[in-house]
Amino acid sequence: MNKKAMLLASSLLLGLPAANAAALTSSDFTDLKELDAATKAKYDALIESGIFDGMTDGTFGFNEKMDRAQFAKVAALIMGLEVDKDLKTSSFKDVTTDSSGGYALPYIEALKQAGITEGVGDGNFNPGGTVTKEQLATFLVRVLGQEANASSPTLQDPTVSPWAKQYVATALQLKLLSSGADGQFSGQTQATRNLLVLGSYETKKQIESSSPVKVSGADFASDNRLVIAMTAGIDGSTIDLSKITINGVPLDPNRDKFVLSDDKKTITIILGSGFTLDSSKTPVIEVDGVKSLFGTDVKGGGGEAPIPVSVTVPPPAPQPPSNSSSTPIPAPKVTIDDAHGEIGTESARYGISSSRSGTLYYALYPAGTAKPSAAEIKEGKGAVKFGSTEIGSNPKTLDLAGLTADTGYVLYAYAVATSRQSDIVSVSFKTQAVAVPAPVVTIDTNGVEIGTTAAQYNVSSTRSGTLYYAAYPAEAAAPSADAIRSGTGAIAAGSTEIGPNPKAIHLQGLAANTGYKLYVFSVASDMTSEIVSVSFSTKPVEVPAPVATIDTSSGEIGTTWARYKAASTQSGTLYYAVYPKEASAPSADTIRSGTGAVTAGSTEIGPNPKAIELSDLTASTAYTLYVFASASAAQSEIVSVSFSTKPVEVPAPVATIDTSSEEIGTIAAHYKVSSTQSGTLYYALYRPGTAIPSAEDIRGGANAEQFGSTEIGPNPKTLDLTGLSANTGYTLYVFATASDKQSAVVSVSFTTKPAEASAPIVTIDTSSGEISTITAHYSVKSTKPGTLYYALYGPGAAEPSLDDIRNGIEAVRYDNKPIGTEADAIDLFDLSPNTEYKLYAVVTAADKTSEIDSVTFSTKPLEVQVPVATIDTSSGEIGTTAAHYKVSSTQSGTLYYAVYGPGTSIPNADDIRGGANAVRFGSTEIGPNPKTLDLTGLLASTGYTLYVFATASDKQSEIVSVTFHTLSDSTELPPTVRVEQSGTFRFPNAGQGDQLTVVTRTDGADTVYYMLLNADAPAPSKEQIVSQNVDGVEGFKALGKKDVDPNPFIPTTLTIDQLFQNQSYKVYIVGVSGERTSEVQEYLSLPTEFQGDFPFDGVNVDVDGRTATVNLEGLPEGESQAYYLLHGGEPLNVVRAEAILNFPHGRKDVSSEQPSFTIEEELQPGAYYLYVVIQKGTSYTNYKQAEFSVE
Known part of the structure; x- marks a missing residue:
């Protein structure tokens, strides 16, 4: 026997109604089963009286935080206020039927009408707001009407706010609530549903004690029934029929039965056969021993005021037998008003009537249950709800509560009148799904952590979503939700994911010893909670050591x-x-x-x-x-x-052939392949009958028709297999390698389509594809001369027909042209970057049309970065008439280059592109992989500069350059030598003389010979210098030789000691290689001290675009010469006037009347340093310098 059947059997033995056997008690809730018996009795009283319901998940919500909406419903019910459940509008702005607290709307209005609440101000009630223990105490005292009698605030409890102390003291005095084990009430902690139950129970008892429960009336109704009404719900277990008397005669429990109504306020006694009522006098009924659900004795006649009794239908008197015939009494007809039924999530309400007055029996069954008999309906066998009630022609409302949301049910009913039974009628319905309530946010004031400059609060929300929070100064006006979300004016603000589990909110950057107010609200499924807040003050600054x-x-x-x-x-x-x-x-x-x-x-x-x-x-x-x-x-x-640390794990890749992507033609096939890891895919194509190849066979293409490899990764890549035989079977094998791991070999078999003997075959060479951001170029071939039709379609386009391709219907690009058997080109322009296209091609020849061939490709994405061109100077290979350098670009595009000879101005990009004044110029495709520039046809033993720049996606790199010197032809040309720079340095110990250093570069020489003479002495011959013979040489000072590197890129330094200060010298140098000698190179070493007796105050530069004008200040009277040295980048470490005079970048005639000149070359952007020396006659100044920049 199941649990419900056992309850039904026991209820019949006790005289209790079967309809109540399925009523909920504390035992039906999982979180109430461990309560002691006394506490369970309190829960049972409130549950059975309909004041409390449980949660939808089989729990009561014992420790859940209560809110203001819950309390409003409970308060209205325990006070017995008149509640209009059909009310749909509220006097409070934030109470609506579609909000999470909408169920409490009629109860909130009843409380307002009774003067119990006025809301929270500004026309709001805040139904989702939490209730503290001291607020609950205040509500309960007001419900009892004890507000005026509340004791003075003598309560010595620091946990209770000053305003609430009188209410808490009164609640404790009336034993509505109690303090904790530590003697403190903890008034500012949030109240739970458990505390609401216990406080409500004690409050209801006090209400009943001030207004006793009594029998309000009795009525003899049809079908020999006595209906007794109470002023409050009663405990069915206290009903004893033998203690109920009619005209002093007790009822017989063995003969008479009773039914207790759902609201516990009505006892319907079914009087047994043989009961008679003396209709000559008013019946006197007395009820004894009955108690209310809250343990109060019910006053029922006797010494109390008599119970009002009415006789609507007197019990039938025994009738003598009659032989006369009578008109048959018709059976009643029951009608359920289906059209006006009201269906909720956990309840349903239907109007029901009968053509004749009598008793209505009804039972509610889950949808799909077999139709019950009248006896099963009456007994409630297998029913969710069942019962009986008086019925007549006036519609009566059946309220069916405690149902499951979003569930189908069938209501069956029939009536009995004058021993005649109606047909069973029924109506099917389905309860509504539970509406998703708005989230309710709670700030746990118990879990607060307050520091000097930070605070932490635990916050939770009834629903998972996003929490927005902001802290403001205590005196600031309350912010709106938008202000909290944006943090406008907040000291600290932010957002975080939130749910029912408390989450810590950290507030930083606060000021010590300062008052603040934290505001929070949450958003879940586009529903926003109410804003809740808490005030706090930071602690004064303490400086303990950090932890x-x-x-x-x-x-x-x-x-x-x-x-x-x-x-x-x-x-x-x-x-x-x-x-x-x-x-x-x-x-x-x-x-x-x-x-x-x-x-x-x-x-x-x-x-x-x-x-x-x-x-x-x-x-x-x-x-x-x-x-x-x-x-x-x-x-x-x-x-x-x-x-x-973890060990390195490298899983093997997994290669995949997407067979759903296959495109099979007569001589081509296309498959998409991919790998779980980026690496290399190896593939090979075999004919039938070939043994299954190993990975090595595939990699090497052993016995394969075709094989190859390609870069691969998770994004599918198309393998284009062309040049196949028509109507032939093949098997494609592939495997992938990545990070020294190899996948398993996977394969797919296919057969190419048969070819029509007389039709041409068109093939798009997929390997020839040249794809850029806006162009594509493919090579196409036909087996017969004819007309080529091609059409290009964009992403998402349907597969075109032959006519679509010929006429370009819906195509991005299309065209036709004659084609022979040689390869021809399809050029596609003005495409969109980073877009997938599919190109279709077909050939007609001699009234025959080929099959359509196609290829899918994607244009490259548009890159907006500027490319960077690089010349790898370490890769330079220099010969006598050629040079080779490796170049690269950070982006794929075009490299432009030009080679210029000595003395040529620095070219711009257009000069390089067009080769203006260049020795060699050109362009080539370029990318990140280095590419070798081969520069040929150069002159031996000549200096050149290579300039390059790159373009990609309409962007141009900076110009970069490298200078080199071709080698001399040692078999034909004599060696060369030149002085590159020099300097005269003073010895540390003055008086011993100066030291002259000369830096030379030679081309083809093995040895250099030098001879130093006074500056005004005649020049020696080449033979005297090489033989080191000083006979007949005038003004001789020093000589020597030094082995050198013949490479012109490797300098050689000559050092000559023991010179006299403030004296001019000339050094004569010859390069020698075998029997060949260079021309004599001479260098004038000027005195180390300043020789001029005229002024030169300074120099400044004006820049206009790429041109620089030099302005000289304080020049001597008359004409003079300006020697200048221009250096880009960083300043020179050592600069001497004599070096500028010997090796100037340029020389200009200037005067005191014309002190300016222009540097006649186009300067590139960057920083420059200008060094200037003024010479007048045989005297010269020290150098002056200026720094300037070109944008």
């Missing part, structure tokens, strides 16, 4: 990295260092400096946890992380955590 913490539970460990969250009790700096686990523990100074650490660093830290990212670790290695914090000149203890 650093590593959250070991937050550790995330990889193969070469680790991440831990750390925090400090005070804001400051966190120092951290990682050492091998076996290393000794470091000191704070060692951690701070990172000495010996694998990795170390520091970061700002505070109470909010901050992630420490540890990189450059070794896989499978044990380490220890040490940290400490410093704040306000105080330092925390060192804390640490040990961990081990």
Whole structure:
């Protein structure tokens, strides 16, 4: 026997109605089963009286926080207020039927009408707002009407707000609520549903004690029934029929039965056969021993006021037998008003009537249950709800409560009148689904942590979503939801994911010893909660030492990295260092400096946890992380955590052939392939009968019709297999490699389509595709001469027909042209970047049409970065008439280059592109992979400069250059030597003379010979210099020779000592290689001291675009010459006037009347340094310099 059947059987034995056997009690809720018997009795009284319901998940919500809507419903019910359940509008702005507290709307209005509440102000009630214990005490005292009698605030309890002390004291005095074990009431903590139940029970008892429960009336109704009404719900277990008397005669429990109504306020007694009523006098009924659900004795006649009794249908008197015939009494007809039924989530309401007055029996069954008999309906066998009621022609409402949301039911009913039974009628319905309520946010004031500059509150929401929060000064006006969301005017603000589990909200950047107010609200499924707030004050500043913490539970460990969250009790700096686990523990100074650490660093830290990212670790290695914090000149203890990095795991790739993507033609097939990891895909195509190849066979193409490899990754890539035989079977095998791992070999078999003997075959050579951002070029071939039709379709386009291709219907591009058997080109322009296209081609020849061939491609994405061109100078290979350099660009595009001879001005990009004045110029496709420029047809032993720049996606790189010198033809040309720079340096000990240094570069010479003479002496012959013979040489001072490198790119420095100060010299140099000699190169060494007796105050530069004008200040009277040296980039470390005079960048005639000149070359953007020396006659000045920039 199941539980419901057992309850039904026991109810019949006790005289209780079967309809109540399925009523809920505390035992039906999982979170109430462990309560003691006394507490369960209180819950049962409130549940059975309809004041409390449970949750939809089989729980009562014992520890759930109560809200104002819940209390409003409970208060109205325990007070017995008149509630208009059909009310749909509220006098409060925030109470609506579609809100989460909408169920409480009629109860809230009843409380307002009774003067119990006026809301929270501004026309709002805040139905979702939480209720504190002191607020609950205040409500209960008001419900009892004890507000005027509330005691003075003598309560000595710091946990109760001053305004609430008189209400809490009264609630404790009336024993509505109680204090905790510590003697404190904890008035500002949130009240739970358990506390609401206990307080409501005690309040209801006090209401009944002030207004006793009594029998309000009795009526003899049809079908020999006596209906007794009570002023309150009664405990059915206290009903004893033998203690109910009619005219002093007790009822017989063995003969008579009773039914208790759903609201517990009506006893319907079915009087047994043989009961008679003396109709000559008014019946006197007395009821004894009955108690209310809250234990109050029911007053029922006797010494009390008599019970009002009416006789609507007197019990039938025994009738003598009659032989006369009579008119048959018709059976009643029952009607259920289906059209006006009201269906809720957990209830249903139907109007029902009968053509004749009598008793209505009804039962509610789950949809799909077999139709019950009249007896089963009466007994409620297998029913969810059942019962009986008086019925007549006036419609009566059946209220069916405690149903399951979103569930189908069938209501069956029939009537009995004058022993005649109606037909069974029924109506089917389905309860509504539970509406999703708006979220309700709660700030847990018990879990608060307040510091000097930070605060933390635990916040939760009844629904998962996003929480927005903002803290404002205590005196600031309350913000709107938008202001909280944006943080406008807030001291601290933010958002976080939120749900029923409390989550910590950290507020930082607060001022010490200051009042603030935290406002929060949440958004879930486009529904927004009410804004709730809490006020707090930060603590005054204290300066204890910080405490650093590593959250070991937050550790995330990889193969070469680790991440831990750390925090400090005070804001400051966190120092951290990682050492091998076996290393000794470091000191704070060692951690701070990172000495010996694998990795170390520091970061700002505070109470909010901050992630420490540890990189450059070794896989499978044990380490220890040490940290400490410093704040306000105080330092925390060192804390640490040990961990081990993970070993490197490299899974093997998985190769896939997408058979659903196959496109099979007569001589071509196309498959999309992919790999779980980026790497290389190897493929090979075999004919039938070939043994299954190994990976090595596939890689090498052993016995394959076709084979190859391509870069591969997770994004599918198309394999285009062309040049196949028509009507032939093939098997494609592929495998992938990545990170030294190899996938399994996968394959697919297919057969090419048969070819029509007389029709042409068109083939698009997919390997010939040249794709850019806006263009595409493919080579196409036909087996017969004819007309080529092609059409290009964009993404999402349907597969075109032959006529579509010929006429270009819906095509992006289309055209036709004659084609022969040689390869021809299809050129597609003005395409969209980064877009997938499909090109279709067909050929007609001699009234025969080929099959359609196609290829899918994607244009390259438009890159807007400027390319960077590079010349790899280390790759330079220089010959006598040629040079080779490797060049590259960061982006694929075109490289333009030009070679210029000595003395040519620096070219611009247009000069390079057009080759203006260049020795050689050209262009080539370029990309990140280096490409060799072969520069041929150059002159031997000549200096050149190579200039290059790159273009890509309409962007142009900067111009870069390299200067080189071709080698001499040693078999034909004599060696050369030239002086590149020189300088005269004073010895450290004055008086011994000067030291002359000369830097030379030779081309083809093995040895250089030099001879130093006074500047005014005649020049020696080449033979005298080479033979080092000084006979007959005038003004001789020094001579020598030095072995040199014949490469002109390697300089040689000659050093000549023991010169006299302030004297001019000339050095004569000859390069020698075997029997060949160079021309004599001479160099004038000027005195080391300033020789001029005229002024030169300075120089400045005016820049106009790419042109520079030099202005000289304080020139001597008359004409003079300006020698200048122009250097780009960084300034020169050593500059001497004599070097500028010997090797100037340029020379200009100037005068005091014309002190300016223009540098006649187009300057490139960058920084420049100009050095100028003025010479007048044989005298010269020291140099002056100026710095300027070209934009």
